[in-house]
Amino acid sequence: MAEPLRVAYSPCPNDTFVFHAWAHGLVPGADAPEVTFADIDVTNGLAERGELDVLKISYGALPWVLDEYALLPCGGALGRGCGPLVLTRPGAGDDLSGRTVAVPSERSTAYLLFRVWAAKAVPGGLGEVVVLPFHEIMPAVRDGRVDAGLVIHEARFTYQDYGLRKLADMGEAWEQDTGLPIPLGAIVARRSLGEQRLREISETIRASVRQAWADPEASRGYVLAHAQEMDPAVADQHIGLYVNEFTEELGEAGYAAVRGLLARAAAEGLVPPLGPGALDL
Secondary structure (H helix, E strand, O other): OOOOOEEEEOOOHHHHHHHHHHHOOOOOOOOOOEEEEOOHHHHHHHHHOOOOOEEEEEHHHHHHOOOOEEEOOOOOEEEOOOOOEEEEOOOOOOOOEOOOEEEOOOOOHHHHHHHHHHHHHOOOOEOOEEEOOHHHHHHHHHOOOOOEEEEOOOHHHHHHHHOOEEEEEHHHHHHHHHOOOEEEEEEEEEHHHOHHHHHHHHHHHHHHHHHHHHOHHHHHHHHHHOOOOOOHHHHHHHHHHHOOHHHHOOHHHHHHHHHHHHHHHHHOOOOOOOOOOOOOO
């Protein structure tokens, strides 16, 4: 019997919702994988070290891993109205020139979107950029340990609970500038598995997504068990925002968004440029 695939994704509701059926052996013809839960900064590192078979990573980390991993055309997070936010304390002012900003990862899509935005919006240049786990960023801004924070995930729905204000919406800026969806999280699989296996894995992930949509209640226990005290209503908002048609199939607009973001990031010197066919299976 073949060893199960080693898969890593975050405990966030969109990932547990998407992968519930596959993780529990409920997709016909597909064995359940061996699942590791990890924050996106950890999975980015796992991919860069060539560990595990299938991972959810940031699109911002993708250019560094494409020699060993292929981008799968489904299962990830793209969308509209779902971009990262820059938060500050009330009365802190709108100019981030020389200010300290906390970010969830320097190899995250959020960070790329932020730096592309800041290149225009912060003419004086940013100050220190510090990396914190995403759940520590809002408390750090609230407590004055940093001047601003770049937040992702369910922070879109909860930042006002920390007494913070939204300075800018990275997704809104991206969409206004490009008209494209916001590329956030990618699913990658080891190229050495072979093209046929990669296509089979893609079909399994699509089937898992479709089963989640067909019977949302089936995954609810799994989602809430890993959502770390998240209110069920917030978890539902999270899933509704990040699991959409691009999760089932990247499509032409999805690939255009990925290429567009990485090309702009490469022009700013933030990532290496993509070679021809780099996004092909």
